[in-house]
Amino acid sequence: MDALTDKTYSVHIQGCRTNQYEGEAIAASLEKAGAVQSPDDPDITVIVSCTITAAADRKCRKLIRKMRRENPDSLIIACGCYAQRMSDSDRAALGVDILIGNRMKHKIAELASDWFTKKERGPYLSVFDDDIMTDGSWDGLLLDRPRLHTRAFLKVQDGCSHFCSYCIVPYVRGNPVSRNVKDALAEAEMIVQSGCPEIVLTGVHLGLHEDLPQLVRKIGSIKGLKRLRFGSIEPFAVDERLLESIADTETFCRHLHIPLQSGDDGVLAAMRRGYTVGAFRKITEDIRRRLGDNIHLSTDLMVGFPAEDNAAFDNSMKFIEEIGFGKVHVFPYSPREGTDAAAMERQPEKEVQERVHRALVFADKLHKKYCSEWIGEKLSVLVEEKKNGTIRGLTPNYVRIVAEDNGARLSEEVMVTPQRYANGILLAGNIPDPLHDEEEFPEIL
DSSP states (O other): OOTTTTOEEEEEEOSSHHHHHHHHHHHHHHHHTTOEEOSSSOSEEEEEEOOSSHHHHHHHHHHHHHHHHHOTTSEEEEEEHHHHTOOHHHHHHHTOSEEEOTTOGGGHHHHHHHHHHOSSOOSOEEEOOSOTTTOOOOOOOOOSSOSSSSEEEEEEEEOOOOOOTTOOHHHHHOSOEEOOHHHHHHHHHHHHHTTOOEEEEEETTGGGSTTHHHHHHHHHTOTTOOEEEESOOOGGGOOHHHHHHHHHOTTBOSEEEOOOBOSOHHHHHHHTOSOOHHHHHHHHHHHHHHHOTTOEEEEEEEEOOTTOOHHHHHHHHHHHHHHTOSOEEEEEOOOOTTSGGGGSOOOOHHHHHHHHHHHHHHHHHHHHHHHHTTTTSOEEEEEEEEETTEEEEEOTTSOEEEEEOSSOOTTOEEEEOOOEEETTEEEESSOOOOOOOOOOOOOBO
């Protein structure tokens, strides 16, 4: 298909790793249709949106307005989770030309082609599933190679049926659906053949994939793949069979991101997380028994949920220290209209902000403690960036390192011995302290 050979495009991605995959795959589909990437005055502008919090909604609206203002003649296409729940009045006010629901993103290149070939265009086009909550289809996107990172995100699962009381995602992503193992393996092989050394398996609820252990074994054994990891895995998905497959797969990195959300049983019950503090503790014990005590366990911690009082917050602080997490992503509760928690009485904003500050300070302490254990050790680093005489990358256990550049190439694996820790990063060589590390995904392609 070459219907877009005279067109340029840009793709702007917000939100999770699943969105990152979808944005890159959309770019691949536009290029297959003949379009050429151009962030300056593109003919086609695609926004892959997020709605996980109210702040994410605001950020998406701001981005769309900016794109319309800077590119008045561009075809503006909005897709993703915020687009799924965008009102018609918002769409009109923002100037979106084509609004595409989840599981329909594979149609973007075709719809863009049709838009430009029509002599008379309507005010806008809306393409959605009739009922995403009952749809069992797979969005047929395909990624040939990563465009934003040295590693590739590979979506193998979509949707969620867990319905945590605070979460809007099941309502905009629909019921769980798994990527066919054969198709996922074929795409992974294509990605590795492009020269990509690392694959990150992603999904809205990755643990709901119908056969994740088999997927780990098959993709992990692809010739030429150096690293395999998960974006995130829910605690109740970590069972003995999955741990066995990880332990048997040499390329699987010794890092698991397992969202906790709270270390208090009362709050967990109000959140409808489906596990207790004791059950979570047992899961981490099983992980370390099978994968080693030095595995990096990172997590998410939600602060200020309506059911969280000071005692519950203190329980969370004690628990994350007891478990010995490395990286802890702290964020405040954000009510989402349409969820059960939105009707609950909220905690005073001042108290929530104070707790967030305390949690961030404590999270820094835990991260420093874990990372400092690797000072003086020879570590493998996959070079992701070269800048100002330095290289930057991640160790297999997801510790970020900045080191002096001794001629390493992008995507090359090098051995580095860090001497100190500063602001979330291990440092090797005579280089200044970096700004505090917060992994930010590029938003434009």
